[in-house]
Amino acid sequence: MSNYVYFKTKTQHLYNVESEKDIFSNDLLELIKDTELKELIINKFDLDQNILINVNKVDVVYQEIKKYVDRFELLRLTVPENKVDTFLKENPEERKYDYYFNIKEPFIDENTGEIIENLEAVAIYDSLDLFYKDRNLSQYVKSLNKSKSLNKSELLDDLNASWKKHYKKYPKEAKPKIFRILKNKDLYYIKSINSKAYKEYGIAESFVLSMLELNKIHLSDKKVNFSISSISLRESKIDMIISLDKKVIIEDLGYFRPSISIRNEDTGNASLGVHTSIEFYPKNSEDNNKIYLFPTRDKKNKIENKSVANHTINQDNLLELFGSISDLFDYLKQVEQDFTFYQNAQNPDELRQLIEEKVCNTKGMFKGVKKLQNLFERKHDQQITNLQNLLEICGQAEMIDMDFDLKFKLRYIISNVLLYGHNKF
Numbered sequence: 001m002s003n004y005v006y007f008k009t010k011t012q013h014l015y016n017v018e019s020e021k022d023i024f025s026n027d028l029l030e031l032i033k034d035t036e037l038k039e040l041i042i043n044k045f046d047l048d049q050n051i052l053i054n055v056n057k058v059d060v061v062y063q064e065i066k067k068y069v070d071r072f073e074l075l076r077l078t079v080p081e082n083k084v085d086t087f088l089k090e091n092p093e094e095r096k097y098d099y100y101f102n103i104k105e106p107f108i109d110e111n112t113g114e115i116i117e118n119l120e121a122v123a124i125y126d127s128l129d130l131f132y133k134d135r136n137l138s139q140y141v142k143s144l145n146k147s148k149s150l151n152k153s154e155l156l157d158d159l160n161a162s163w164k165k166h167y168k169k170y171p172k173e174a175k176p177k178i179f180r181i182l183k184n185k186d187l188y189y190i191k192s193i194n195s196k197a198y199k200e201y202g203i204a205e206s207f208v209l210s211m212l213e214l215n216k217i218h219l220s221d222k223k224v225n226f227s228i229s230s231i232s233l234r235e236s237k238i239d240m241i242i243s244l245d246k247k248v249i250i251e252d253l254g255y256f257r258p259s260i261s262i263r264n265e266d267t268g269n270a271s272l273g274v275h276t277s278i279e280f281y282p283k284n285s286e287d288n289n290k291i292y293l294f295p296t297r298d299k300k301n302k303i304e305n306k307s308v309a310n311h312t313i314n315q316d317n318l319l320e321l322f323g324s325i326s327d328l329f330d331y332l333k334q335v336e337q338d339f340t341f342y343q344n345a346q347n348p349d350e351l352r353q354l355i356e357e358k359v360c361n362t363k364g365m366f367k368g369v370k371k372l373q374n375l376f377e378r379k380h381d382q383q384i385t386n387l388q389n390l391l392e393i394c395g396q397a398e399m400i401d402m403d404f405d406l407k408f409k410l411r412y413i414i415s416n417v418l419l420y421g422h423n424k425f
Helices: 003-007 025-029 035-044 058-071 127-135 138-146 152-169 203-220 315-323 325-338 348-359 370-376 387-398 404-420
Strands: 010-013 073-080 085-091 096-103 119-123 176-184 187-194 226-234 237-244 248-250 254-265 271-282 291-293 306-310
Touching: 003 058, 003 187, 025 035, 025 203, 035 203, 035 315, 058 203, 058 226, 085 138, 085 152, 096 127, 096 138, 119 127, 127 138, 127 187, 138 152, 203 226, 203 237, 203 254, 203 315, 203 325, 226 404, 237 271, 237 404, 254 325, 271 315, 271 325, 271 387, 291 387, 291 404, 306 315, 306 325, 315 325, 348 370, 348 387, 348 404, 370 387, 387 404
Parallel strands: 119 187
Antiparallel strands: 010 226, 073 176, 085 096, 096 119, 176 187, 226 237, 237 254, 248 254, 254 271, 271 291, 271 306
């Protein structure tokens, strides 16, 4: 299988997926490579014994996470900017040209102590932007690859040569950067370029800590059960939704389950954390047609609906971050009591129009997603006359296959319209 498959987000709805095997704490610990962090986890959760993890479908996600952990080795090289070149090279497998980083001089990998030299690595994710952004050259460099000109490689070479001259004249401007590099056999990929303070908290760390925290809650009250309902995953990103095994009925409209979303984007300056959410199941819809709702902060009681941090926090604070899962579920208990959809619209079709403004904009982010536009565009002979109809349509929208980042934005647009009557993202 191509390595590029691991760099693209894949979403799985786990409603019809059954657990097949038990997962224990030792299985989770095998996913953690940092020995210091592993020891902290063992001490916090009293894992001297190998305990069963009581989260439904944990085995399904565990197998997926393990594929990524086993696939790549992570290198960290501190390299000054003037010791790095970029070039374009044809990629027949993907039918495109790739940008490569070239690090000729030897540097020491912080993780293994191994000396790495003459390294050629493909730029993936936003690593090219991160390399050139301080020089305001990101857009120009990316535009070269889109050009049909035969001399685009020469133009990139000329750009690199001019900056070599600049750094030779002003050597103090060449700042050292952490190049975070994925290795699979003899293939290398630049995952991200960061500062020295950046810590390696990836998808495995988020998965392991959230499962252990949920299991801890279950062990303190055996009546509380959790199930993983969906997972969006790539090598550098996770968005996992975990719901309580509890139905809250909304008369005539359907029911919802309190849930949380575990998120981590392990590139650039993105964050990691835990967010409250609600899985709403419209009445008369199929069980996998659901709507994800994201309640915002309760201004009256100053209750936060999320706990997030950047990748520079220390390991103790990382454990504390995931320790907030229990507090967020407590917040959802209040949401259960106060839950209502937006009630100030003159009619439900007014809410549909707010969603239509975003998804049917010919110059907007959803252009080309025809199935989505067909759902929300105004029909000449049809108008949304009740909230249940609108909820059913929103549930159908969730099932449309589209880019994960688009789906993520769509969820928030629909949530804000249904809960607060605005379509801001």
